[in-house]
Structures are given as C-alpha cells and as structure tokens.
Amino acid sequence: MAGPSTRLRVIRLxxxxxxxxxxxxxxxxxxxxxxxxxxxxxxxxxxxxxxxKALKLGEYIKNETLALYSLRKYRHLKRNYPSDKSSS
Known part of the structure; x- marks a missing residue:
C-alpha cells in the first residue's frame, strides 16, 4: 500500500x-x-x-512539457530579435 508521502508526491505532481x-x-x-x-x-x-513507475512517467511528461515551453519562448524571442548578420 502507498504511504502518505507517496500520496503527497502524487498530489504535488x-x-x-x-x-x-x-x-x-x-x-x-x-x-x-x-x-x-x-x-x-x-x-x-x-x-x-x-x-x-507511474510517478516517473509523470515527471518525464512534466519535464518534456517544460522543454516545450522553453523552446516556444526561444522561438518567439528569435523571431522578435532577428540576427543582424547582413550588416557585418
């Protein structure tokens, strides 16, 4: 049976x-x-x-979602601030 600490980990996740x-x-x-x-x-x-095993899968999904958000932010910044290679 899962203990109280496992229950708290699941709720937090x-x-x-x-x-x-x-x-x-x-x-x-x-x-x-x-x-x-x-x-x-x-x-x-x-x-x-x-x-x-289920908690590790949830942590993996959390990390992949965070990576997706970081990539989205990076792409947004890259579009707003284009590289200035043409002036060199």
Whole structure:
C-alpha cells in the first residue's frame, strides 16, 4: 500500500502538471482531460514499483512539457530579435 508521502508526491505532481497545462499551446489537445484520465487510470495502483513507475512517467511528461515551453519562448524571442548578420 502507498504511504502518505507517496500520496503527497502524487498530489504535488498532479498540481504541477495541471498548472503547466494552462499554457499548453494546442487547444485541441485537451491536456487537462488527458491528465485527469491518466491519473484516474492509475488510481487503484497498490504495488510500490508500479506507483514509482507511474510517478516517473509523470515527471518525464512534466519535464518534456517544460522543454516545450522553453523552446516556444526561444522561438518567439528569435523571431522578435532577428540576427543582424547582413550588416557585418
């Protein structure tokens, strides 16, 4: 059975992913719906290894989403500040 610290880790991960989903660039993707379904699907896990595996997948998704946002910000800055190679 999962302990209280595991429960807190799961809740914290869900909240972080939910906050990240607010800025998800594709409105048609239904980030929050997929997030909720994924957590509900794993709701009844009791094996600590399976819980840890699901938490690692969630952390991976969080890191990939953060990388997507960083790339989006970088591309926006690059468009607004074009390189000035023509004047050299």
């Amino acid at each position: 869900y909240k972080e992913l939910h906050r990240l989903g607010r800025d998800y660039p594709d409105e048609n993707y239904d980030f929050h719906g997929k997030l909720r379904r994924m957590f509900e699907k794993n709701r009844n896990l009791t094996d600590p290894e399976e819980i840890d």
